[in-house]
Amino acid sequence: MQKMTAAITAVGGYVPEYRLTNKELETMMDTTDEWIRTRTGVEERRILKGEGLATSDLAAPAVMNLLKKRGIGAEEIDCIICATVTPDMFFPATANIVSEKVGAINAFSFDIGAACSGFLFALTTGASFIESGRYKKVIVVGADKMSGIIDYSDRTTCILFGDGAGAVLLEPSTDGSGILDSLLKSNGSGKQYLHMKAGGSAKPASIETVLAKEHYIYKEGQTVFKFAVKGMADISYELMQRNNLSSEDIAWLVPHQANLRIIDATANRMGLPKEKVMINIQKYGNTTAATIPLCLWDWENQLKKGDNLILAAFGGGFTWGATWIKWAYDGSNY
Ligand code: UT7
DSSP, X not given: OOOOEEEEEEEEEEOOSEEEEHHHHHHHSSOOHHHHHHHXXXXXXXXXXXXXXXXXXXXXXXXXXXXXXHTOOGGGOOEEEEEOSSOSSSSSOHHHHHHHHHTOTTOEEEEEOOGGGHHHHHHHHHHHHHHTTSOSOEEXXXXXXXXXXXXXXXXXXXXXXXXXXXXXXXXXXXXXXXEEEEEEEEXXXXXXXXEEOXXXXXXXXXXXXXXXXXTSEEEOHHHHHHHHHHHHHHHHHHHHHHTTOOGGGOSEEEEOOSOHHHHHHHHHHHTOOGGGBOOOHHHHOBOGGGHHHHHHHHHGGGOOTTOEEEEEEEETTTEEEEEEEEOOSOGGGO
């Protein structure tokens, strides 16, 4: 019998209805549809509208979608891990709120914060719980309500981000499929280029921090861009090398959707043609921890048992990583 791995056995997703198009952004600030498309690849992004609605209101429907597809009840879930940088509140964890909303009464739940790499960090953590033999059903959900931390007068940032959530179910597998390898990295010296200045213990919220707009994303776009191109491409290549995978072996690259030019650079380094790259940045923008599971959700019905997938991300921290998955089921069955 092969060693026990953690396989993704179902995928769920949710995006809110409202579409914030480039055309609408043109009416709000000095920008153009053409600039946004050519520099980023984004055409529209989804925005969660409604008083009091939060990240858990994105994550819970994604989890419900997954449970319905897999045909299991929420009470069967052992653990829910939520990757997010936009938690409903500082505490309790958004994963706890999601557990309550979906009725996962037997699950323990917690959040992971690794910005745009959050889903990969959470996926690797969840996989370890399965591989240890201790738990049988772990849900990993990447969810972010980025519109809650965006300054819509900052044209260099607001054009990029959107709201959404994607979730996967992990279960034990012994047929050689599942999460086979991961490379994860962090470098705290990158924090100065991408962060939120206030609201944490270093600078608690005050009237001054609100007036200075310090509760929004602060980003030095060009610097992040350069680190992201190198970080995401290098780590994906390193993962291929250490597992003796050639570009022919890989069915799909599932990249974090931050900028189409970063995705193209990663695919080029891996020697992959465009047809093997999942790209949905044009319709959702950068949904931070949700981009990768939203790609899996959009492409699920094209995935076949045995397909090799490389998931790759780069984000605030800096954090970055790549994960090799041998897909466990024919997605067209769903
Ligand atoms: O997932 C991890 C997080 N990822 C990121 O933060 C994304 C990384 N960075 C990027 O994707 C790119 O750096 C951006 C899309 C943010 C910016 O693209 P860029 O090619 O690096 O543009 P730039 O910052 O060098 O700006 C070029 C010009 C500037 O004008 P000047 O100084 O040349 O006159 C900007 O002021 O484009 C101007 N500009 C805009 N023009 C129209 C910046 N934003 C806009 C805009 N519309 N929305």
